[in-house]
Amino acid sequence: MISVEEARKNILSALSPLTSETVSISEACGRYLSENITPRRTQPPADLSAMDGYAVRAADVQTVPVTLNVVGEAPAGGSYDSPLGAGQAVRIFTGGPLPEGADAIVIQEDTTREGDRVTVLEGVASGRYVRKKGLDFTEGQTGLAAGRKLTPRDIGLLAAMNVPWVSVYRKPRIALLATGDELVRPGEPVGPNQIISSNTLLVAAMIEQAGGIAIDLGIAKDNEQSLRQMAAGARSADMLVTLGGASVGDHDLVQSILGKEGLQIDFWRIAMRPGKPLMFGDLNGIPMLGMPGNPVSSMMCSYLFLLPAMLAMLGQPPRLPKTTPAILGNPLNENDRREDYLRARITGQKTGIPVIETVPNQDSSLLSALSGADCLLKRPPFAPALSEGAAVEVILLDTDFPPC
Template sequence: METMISLERALDIVYEQVKPLGTEKVHLAQSYGRVLAKDIEAAIDMPPFDRSPLDGYAYCAQASDPAPLTLAIVSEIPAGTWSERELKLGECARIFTGAPIPQGANCVVRQEDTEPLGDRVQINQPVRPRANVVYRGEETKKGDIVLSKGELLSPAGVGLLASLGVEEVEVYQSPKVGILSTGSELREVGDSLTPGKIYNSNTYTLQGLLMEAGCKVKVAPFVADDLDETVAALKALEDMDFVVTTGGASVGDYDLIRDALEGVGCKLLFWKVNFKPGTPVAVGIKGDTLYFSLSGNPAAAVVNFELLVRPALRKLKGRKLPERTFPVYMDGDFGKSGKQRRFIRARAVFRNGEIWADPSFAQGSSVLRSMKGSHLLIDVPGGHGPVQKGERLQGRWISSWEED
């Protein structure tokens, strides 16, 4: 087991153990938030015919057309219909948004630029050939790769597939993740607090983060700082892809999670990662199941999750693993300095095309409120000294703010 390793080394170890899950076919309506397991190739042109993007009149424009121009209305083409009549010079068709361009027409003039004259229309501002026509295949051509393996299916992506007539998609299976919070100080929400007790918030925070990440979540009842109880709770989660625990990860007499992991046959891969908050994080493996032991301090547990669990989930789900960091400018000071690398929670401020980070929240490892409204984790190198306003550092998105 390695100890006190860098975040980069910890991620390398985790990635070595994670293999993407199997795949399954699902109906398009059930594909939101899933990850594509294969490229999607367009089976048709989109649009499948030349169409009008607006309400107006279709006709054959000529460079020599006078202004105004008067044309005979010989047909009407609503969306969803098809006109077999070919237009001749001097003729036009009343056309509506989404309707197919009739034969003989090469443009559409806006209704606002015309005046009706019974069975004729006066075009006050004639348009040029090809104006206001969306041509067949302009958006997508048959055979184009429209979505790639490893992409998250957003609502827009699902809508794109629907427009191409795709009914089923092959996606990676959703991860099954178990949650276990430990600590004799914990009480369940709804119970009354007694002296020395606190409510169990970590389970609810982690459950939300995992659900947001598209996981199937199994929540084990929290346990006290008791080795036998912790081992029994972990055994009930052995059918999960990942298990995430909080509490009991440090060095105190009641920090039992590493002993409990070994008690269920788990091999510890590392313990302690060289950053704050959340240094005493541990990761182990048993069979194909990875176990993440996070800090019991609420804010530190979220930082642990964002830096280690979420990247592992991306690979497990078949996602691409993009570069996660980008430059940010500090919009406030952070007075602490220390030997260890530190991740500051901050709100993103967009100014003149740049990302600025406002760290004006309490930054203690137990201050969960600091995560609310935070969009960024700012990477402050070890030994850096106090952070100054205007300083340029590296940042990474938190949770759903991450680029997909």
């Protein structure tokens, strides 16, 4: 068996970023930029007023009250195109461009006006209430860097930069193939020796949430013809993920059958619980990840291996789930040689730090325990026994990994 870290390193080293595609910014939220974005204009394009009031020369209003001649208006979308002379003011509105010679705004609350004369009651310094040209961004500079995952805020920025299209990494297409005579889909008739297939939907949801495209190839029977035919559906995918059939029992046929089709195995067991019988290899140029059949195991392997693999395809540097400090609410025995990921619930807080209790039954088939868990307690191989109240590190579930 190899370690979790070595397995992840082998997987990531075998992957490269996908090609890019051009999409409208209306469809770009959540996508990863494949190139730097530069503004196509300067914002603001000129010195603009930040308030309703009067554009003035600051030197004219240092001693107040002072009365100025109103020589014109500068509304948003319009302008006053003559230079502003000494003793003059221009009525201006928020977003209006300052006329040449003006360097400050007196807000209208600090003035009184009669006809074409305005009396300034409060003086202002140069630059007051002025949004300088290029304050937000400048044409030609780097606005957003390659590799960034676009947020709704970024979409607004792209629109303001007059960028209608962006180049983004193509979404990873992940083909999912469940295996086993015992499996039926949700809602189908269930025979006396059959179970509902939940893995495909669980992993597909994780793929879609992480920015990929899940391709459900169906459920292959435990025979060579079925598995070979259904695995052929992954030829247009960026990765094939099999669910079940990755162990060494007589009916675990993935490795033996796909080996005849060109599957080259890198590894097939890791020192991890749950998820020991994880397989990774290459099927005629398509990376292949063979996951265990138990639903908790497949979720854990997806979280620790598939999602980082998708990030690599999206041009992202290696990134692991973040851990956060916690206080253990129950004792734990020493760990064996496998890296352990225990499902746990947050039961309270102590001095602002969450208190967690591990789920009593850690069986890898228990989906209710997985659904009810808030976090994972990672325990290294041969970790010593822990008493209640021990300081630990946990991985919070349903957090932004990868950001979705």
